Structures are given as structure tokens and as C-alpha cells.
Amino acid sequence: MKKGLLYLLVVCQMAFGHSVELRAQAALKLAPAFSDHMVLQRDQPIVIHGTAPAGEKVAVSFSGKTQSAAADDGGKWKVVFSAKRSGGPLQVRVSSGGNELLVNDVLIGDVWLCSGQSNMDFALKNAVGGKDEVAAGHFSPNIRLLKYASTAPGGNVAWDPAMLEKVNRSEVYRGEWKTADAASVAAFSAVGYYFGKQIVAETGVPIGLIQVALGGSPTESWIDSATLAQDGRFAGMLHDWRHSPQVMEWVKQRGGENTLRATSPTQRHTFMPGYNFKAGIAPFTAFPVKGVIWYQGESNVHDVALHAALFEKLVTSWRKHWNAALPFYFVQLSSIDRPHWPEFRDSQRQLALRIAGTGMAVSHDLGDSLDVHPTRKMEIGVRLAKLALHDVYGKKITASGPVLRKAYRDGQSIMLHFGSARALRTLDDKPLQGFELLTTDGRRFAADAAIHRKTISITVPPNLKVTSVLYAYQPFSRANLCNEARLPASTFSISIPKSDL
CATH class of the missing domain: 2.60.40 (Immunoglobulin-like)
Structure with a gap:
């Protein structure tokens, strides 16, 4: 009898714990793009979305209007407000089932996604002149920064079981919007910061910068798996990327080092095809943006032709996911004493000519013969900004070299x-x-x-x-x-x- 009661008690506790976990998972939440100090894209319908218990009604108040929606069977909801011109600050109020969320200090302006690998992730504090920029403290209130960063340790590190499981759940990226101050600017992408600073200086429009970049990541990791699977040119990297000749040896080696302690035969990694799209980019595809700046390629330089195919697929697929002809400005690799780099740079030049709505910032004059991370990032950010200022903002300037x-x-x-x-x-x-x-x-x-x-x-x-x-x-x-x-x-x-x- 006592054993039966004990068993019943354990079952009830497990059920109660499970129900609490489900309620926690279903609690009213906003998507990762929404937090205090954010920027919403001007001149486009404003989409606010998140999760709540299935079937529950969610009311969203913004700029004097209220929209309502019911969470679907998967707990997802969204509301759409009409487009607005630049301005702010404003507040977003979200309520459901007695719960309420507030998002304060919201600006309306232009949002740019800053993505790629380590040279985009390269922090301002480490760039030439970066410490002086931070110390001067002249930060525009119209610059807002969201560093959506990976929590997975970089380098030759064997991830522990908790991190391996987190990677498997695609839960490695974290971040929230911040105003531009010494701490947020110092840790943000130097290229992204200088890009945004130049745009604000030339236009006065509030600029939101979303940084989603990961050192060492190859191009294929930023393209959704379904898109890759539809193109036979990439078949060799999809099923066993760790042993694929299409994947750079260094990338495969790092993947093996990080997953050394893995016990699951299906262990995932941040460098595997499709991973960074799902974990880092997909959370923002329902969030309208103005365009993309991109600095990547070092982890694909071993196969110039394959990279060209991947890069073109990256641009077209992101535009499809955002349902917009996003301007896409990228950095040509710098010069360094390594083979294949001239051919790769020439291929990038041809890609910029071939793919509509793209532009390339040249950087070979800023390279380092021994270091894959050249430190003169201000010039790169400004060159990217010139492309956007000319193409997107209509400034009559010379935007590229000869x-x-x-x-x-x-x-x-x-x-x-x-x-x-x-x-x-x-x-x-x-x-x-x-x-x-x-x-x-x-x-x-x-x-x-x-x-x-x-x-x-x-x-x-x-x-x-x-x-x-x-x-x-x-x-x-x-x-x-x-x-x-x-x-x-x-x-x-x-x-x-x-x-x-």
C-alpha cells in the first residue's frame, strides 16, 4: 500500500513538474528581435510577434493603436501595424492572460543585419583607433545595437555535455538591444559600428544594427538546409559534413575538436551546413530589415567555384526568407600571404557584378601578410556605408573604387x-x-x-x-x-x- 502511494506521489510530482515546464515553455514571450531600445524598420508594415499558450488571445498596443491575435496550435502569434516614418521613442505593450510585457524606448528607423565570420565579429575595442573611439564617448543616441552572439566557446575547446546539448537544441545565440555606450560599442562589430555611425551622420535616420556573426563559420552554415538540399552542387556536404571534401579541412578539424566529448551520433555543430541560419538568422526573418552587410569567405577560400555558388545561393535565399530584394553589401577578402586568395578576390568581384542589388567593399590595401584579421576596420565600415549611401539613400557620392x-x-x-x-x-x-x-x-x-x-x-x-x-x-x-x-x-x-x- 505504502509502495503504491509512493509510486502515485512520484507520478503526480513528475506530471506536475511536466505541466509546469509546459506552462513555462508556453508563457507569453516576444521574439528575440524585441527588447527595450530596439529599432523597428520604417516605411514597412511593422510586424510584432512571439509565443503564448495555444489559443490564447494576445493584445498589442503600439503608437496609439491596438491589434489582437490568437496564438496558433504551436503557440505562435503575430500582429501587423501600418508602416511608420522614422521617429520615436515609442512603447510596445503586449498583454495576454493576465500577463503583460513592455518594450520601451523604441525607435523607428532602418535596421541593418551585420553577419559573417570573425572579421565581422571583430570587436571595436580591438580595432585600430577603437579604444580612442570608445574613450571619446561621442555616441549617437540614434544608433542601437543588438549583438546576437554565440555562447558556444570558440577555439580548440572540447565542449562539455551541457553545451553539446544546447548546440543540438539550436539554443546557442543570445542578445538584446542596447543603446550606444562605452560598453556596448566596445564589444560590438567594428565594421558594423563604423557602418552605422556613417549612415547616421549622413542621413540622421535612426539605425539599428543586428550582429549575428561567428568566427570560423563557413558560408554553407548560413544557408537553410532545405535550400542546400534542393541544389545537387551541395550534396557532398549535407550528410557527413565532417568528412566531405567540399568542406574546408580547418573547419572539419575544429568541428571534431569541439565535439570530442559528444556521445550522440547525430551531434550538431555551429559550422555544419544550415546551422547558423536556423539558430542565428531564422529568428529574425519575420523582422523587417533594410539590408545586409556581410564579411565572410576565409573558411571557403579552398574552393573558389563552390564558394561562388554558395554565396549566390545565400543572397537569393535570404531575400526569399525576408520576401524582399534586400541590398546586400559585402567585403572582399583582404590580402594575406596564402594561396587561392587572389582568385577568390577576383571571384568576389565577379559576384558583385553578376548579382543585382549587391556591392563590394575592396580591402586588399588594408591587409596583413600574416594575420587573417587585419585591424583597420574603420575604413571597411565606411566603404560599406558609401555603397549604401549611394544606392539606398540616394547620396550623390563616389561609392566604389575604379x-x-x-x-x-x-x-x-x-x-x-x-x-x-x-x-x-x-x-x-x-x-x-x-x-x-x-x-x-x-x-x-x-x-x-x-x-x-x-x-x-x-x-x-x-x-x-x-x-x-x-x-x-x-x-x-x-x-x-x-x-x-x-x-x-x-x-x-x-x-x-x-x-x-
Whole structure:
């Protein structure tokens, strides 16, 4: 009898605990994008969403109006308010079943997503001039920061069982909106911060920056698994990514080190295909944004063609998930003394020309021959901002460096004509360097190049059969061509038809 009562008591306790857990899981919540000090996207319908007990009515009050919705069977709810112009501060009030949530100090402006790997994650406090920027304390109240950061330890660390389980549940990212102050700015992406600072200075529009970046992460981890599965080009990385030749060796090695203590045969990792989309990006796809800035590629440089396919898929899939033709501005990899980087930079240049609504900030002039994390981030953020200011905000500025338009022969010279320049010059006011000639037998020669306003002339030595002109094609390059705005020209290669030379 006593055993029966004891058993019944244990069962009741377990049931009670389970019901408490279910109620906790179903409690009224807002999605991760919503917290004090947030920015809502202007000029687009304002979508406010979250979770509540299934079937429960949720009322949301915002800017003098109230909208209601019932949580669906999965506990999800959303309401939509009409678009608003920039302004604030405002308050969001959410109530359901006697519970109430308040979101204070809400601005209406433009929201930019800042994503990629370690060079986007690179904190302002570690950048050249970053400590001075923080110490000066001149932070705009119109800049708001949401660092949605991974809690999984980086580096050669074997994750403990609790972290391994958290990774399996896709619960590694955390963060909330903050105003710009010394602490929040110092820890935020240097590239993202300088981008937002420049936009605010030029437009006066409140800018919200959402940082979702993870050091070492490959491109495929930021694309949803269903999209990857629909394209046969990526089949080799989906089922056993840790042993796939399509995945960079370093990425696979780090994955093995972090999961060394795993006991589950289906253990997940933050570098695996689709992971960072599900855990870090999907929570924001119902949250309207103005556009994306992206700094990534170091973990895909081993296969230039595969990266090109992945990057194009990344852009098109994110636009599909947000149901918007998002402007997408990205950073070309810098120069460093490693193989494949010139070809990768040239591929990125071609991607910017091929994919509509994108733009590329050149960075080879800011590279470090030995360090994959160059520290001059202010210039990168400003260059990205110039692209957005020109394309999105309609500013009549020079937004990029010289862009190669055509090449032709003129006697014993090759002539290269550039756009996005009123007059060509060099970054350091020294003689032009960085041009090479590639011959039919695969040899490379430094080219004798000269500037003629918007054209470069290259003298070809007699009897030299040239197939291509290369620029900034050394892994670590000191190429110095720029335009009147001192914005550098990209790494490029261009073929010279046999009929010409």
C-alpha cells in the first residue's frame, strides 16, 4: 500500500513538474528581435510577434493603436501595424492572460543585419583607433545595437555535455538591444559600428544594427538546409559534413575538436551546413530589415567555384526568407600571404557584378601578410556605408573604387578603361604598381603601366604573347590604383583576345 502511494506521489510530482515546464515553455514571450531600445524598420508594415499558450488571445498596443491575435496550435502569434516614418521613442505593450510585457524606448528607423565570420565579429575595442573611439564617448543616441552572439566557446575547446546539448537544441545565440555606450560599442562589430555611425551622420535616420556573426563559420552554415538540399552542387556536404571534401579541412578539424566529448551520433555543430541560419538568422526573418552587410569567405577560400555558388545561393535565399530584394553589401577578402586568395578576390568581384542589388567593399590595401584579421576596420565600415549611401539613400557620392570596363589593344600597348572614376591615381601617391602580364606559356611578368586620366596603358615587350592582364593578383598585394575618392580598385583578371596580342 505504502509502495503504491509512493509510486502515485512520484507520478503526480513528475506530471506536475511536466505541466509546469509546459506552462513555462508556453508563457507569453516576444521574439528575440524585441527588447527595450530596439529599432523597428520604417516605411514597412511593422510586424510584432512571439509565443503564448495555444489559443490564447494576445493584445498589442503600439503608437496609439491596438491589434489582437490568437496564438496558433504551436503557440505562435503575430500582429501587423501600418508602416511608420522614422521617429520615436515609442512603447510596445503586449498583454495576454493576465500577463503583460513592455518594450520601451523604441525607435523607428532602418535596421541593418551585420553577419559573417570573425572579421565581422571583430570587436571595436580591438580595432585600430577603437579604444580612442570608445574613450571619446561621442555616441549617437540614434544608433542601437543588438549583438546576437554565440555562447558556444570558440577555439580548440572540447565542449562539455551541457553545451553539446544546447548546440543540438539550436539554443546557442543570445542578445538584446542596447543603446550606444562605452560598453556596448566596445564589444560590438567594428565594421558594423563604423557602418552605422556613417549612415547616421549622413542621413540622421535612426539605425539599428543586428550582429549575428561567428568566427570560423563557413558560408554553407548560413544557408537553410532545405535550400542546400534542393541544389545537387551541395550534396557532398549535407550528410557527413565532417568528412566531405567540399568542406574546408580547418573547419572539419575544429568541428571534431569541439565535439570530442559528444556521445550522440547525430551531434550538431555551429559550422555544419544550415546551422547558423536556423539558430542565428531564422529568428529574425519575420523582422523587417533594410539590408545586409556581410564579411565572410576565409573558411571557403579552398574552393573558389563552390564558394561562388554558395554565396549566390545565400543572397537569393535570404531575400526569399525576408520576401524582399534586400541590398546586400559585402567585403572582399583582404590580402594575406596564402594561396587561392587572389582568385577568390577576383571571384568576389565577379559576384558583385553578376548579382543585382549587391556591392563590394575592396580591402586588399588594408591587409596583413600574416594575420587573417587585419585591424583597420574603420575604413571597411565606411566603404560599406558609401555603397549604401549611394544606392539606398540616394547620396550623390563616389561609392566604389575604379571598375574595369574594357580592355583593348593600341599598337604595342594594352589599354584598360575604368568606370567609377573621374581621374585615376595611386593610394600612396607613388608610382603605379600591381599590374602583371600572363603569357601563353603560363609565365607572369610585372607590367610597365601608366595612368592616362581614366585609362591605364601597359606596354607589352616585343615577342611576348600575352593572354591576360592581372591586377593585385599576389596573395599579399601592394597594388595601389584608386580613384579621386581614394577608393581602391579591386583585384581583377581580364583576358586579351588572341587577335589582339
